[in-house]
Amino acid sequence: MTASQPNIHMIMNRILEIIEEAGETVMEIYRTDFEARTKSDSSPVTEADLAAEAIITPALEALLPNVPVVAEEAAAEGRIPEVSDGYFWLVDPVDGTKEFLNRNDEFTVNIALLHNRQPVLGAVLAPALDTLYWGIVDEKAWKRTGQNPPEEISVRSEQPEGITLAASRRHGDPALLEKFLAGRPLKEVRNAGSSLKFCLVACGEADLYPRFGPTCEWDTAAGHAVLQAAGGRITLEDGKTPFTYAKRKDFLNPHFIAWGGIK
Numbered sequence: 001m002t003a004s005q006p007n008i009h010m011i012m013n014r015i016l017e018i019i020e021e022a023g024e025t026v027m028e029i030y031r032t033d034f035e036a037r038t039k040s041d042s043s044p045v046t047e048a049d050l051a052a053e054a055i056i057t058p059a060l061e062a063l064l065p066n067v068p069v070v071a072e073e074a075a076a077e078g079r080i081p082e083v084s085d086g087y088f089w090l091v092d093p094v095d096g097t098k099e100f101l102n103r104n105d106e107f108t109v110n111i112a113l114l115h116n117r118q119p120v121l122g123a124v125l126a127p128a129l130d131t132l133y134w135g136i137v138d139e140k141a142w143k144r145t146g147q148n149p150p151e152e153i154s155v156r157s158e159q160p161e162g163i164t165l166a167a168s169r170r171h172g173d174p175a176l177l178e179k180f181l182a183g184r185p186l187k188e189v190r191n192a193g194s195s196l197k198f199c200l201v202a203c204g205e206a207d208l209y210p211r212f213g214p215t216c217e218w219d220t221a222a223g224h225a226v227l228q229a230a231g232g233r234i235t236l237e238d239g240k241t242p243f244t245y246a247k248r249k250d251f252l253n254p255h256f257i258a259w260g261g262i263k
């Protein structure tokens with residue numbers, strides 16, 4: 001970014017407008033009787049993904065013309081810009097494909113700005129839950145539900161009754177989880193779809209989100225930004241090595257641990 005480009009707060013405000021617009025488009029498809037159409041050639045998820053990405057990518061390019069956009073659908077078609085430690089965007093227009101298809105409402109639209117291989121800011125919208133999370137790293141994180149005023153969110157410190165885990169309904173390796181938890185008292189497991197697991201930790205409704213299954217960088221960047229802005233962090237499995245971006249040409253992530261306020 002240059003001095004002539006908008007500041008971080010202006011960028012964040014514009015991202016909230018863009019993500020709401022994309023969310024409305026996703027919801028138009030979600031509200032249709034898409035069950036029947038999954039038998040035809042284009043699945044509703046692909047349709048929703050493409051429609052949302054077609055809103056988000058040009059809007060980001062207009063906002064910061066020199067900043068490359070890495071978006072899930074374009075990447076699937078091989079349209080991937082070169083990125084490294086400069087500014088770039090990561091976009092997952094519909095994260096939680098299974099949640100969308102199962103109509104359990106826990107899918108999200110994700111936009112994050114990266115720099116130096118770390119998130120700078122990000123937004124996660126769950127349009128079917130009418131809930132928006134956003135954060136500016138080293139500043140604050142917020143949550144807005146429906147028309148209510150935004151509330152600041154933050155991670156919670158260690159709870160005496162034990163750890164609440166945020167977990168995927170489908171991904172995870174029970175043996176690795178058991179090994180990771182060794183010695184830590186477990187209070188409960190809260191299942192959630194898509195990047196909402198990061199948001200549960202960011203809000204202090206869960207303490208840890210260990211991910212011992214595959215994800216791509218666009219699945220994690222926006223949730224990572226929200227979590228880090230709320231006082232949390234993400235590390236590799238060792239609990240120490242910082243989790244970074246622009247790692248590989250295919251944008252696949254290694255296993256990771258998303259931490260709230262516990263050590």
Ligand SMILES: Nc1ncnc2c1ncn2[C@@H]1O[C@H](COP(=O)(O)O)[C@@H](OP(=O)(O)O)[C@H]1O
Nearest residue numbers: 094095096097098168170193194214215216219
């Ligand atoms: N084999 C694989 N490679 C890369 N990412 C995978 C994967 N299997 C699942 N994922 C990612 O995990 C996400 C779903 O996680 P969860 O079940 O925790 O909600 C998927 O998001 P999409 O639904 O956007 O495809 C997908 O990106």
Ligand SMILES: [Mg+2]
Nearest residue numbers: 092095096219
């Ligand atoms: Mg995804």
